[in-house]
Amino acid sequence: MAKVAGLKKGKVSEAELTEQIRGKAKELWEKKGRVRGQDQEIWLEAEKLVKK
Secondary structure, rough: OHHHOOOOOOOHHHHHHHHHHHHHHHHHHHHHHOOOHHHHHHHHHHHHHHHH
16 A cells, blocks of 8 residues: 655545545536536646645
């Protein structure tokens, strides 16, 4: 299992991290008007925010 550094909430599993990113990505997608075709950009932004 991969280690994830820099998370505010302490140690989390890879599955938990993925769920946190998925939730943040959905939140961002909804805020941006549910525009299709920006999946990768939104996922990367969510990943950056979660790992901050």
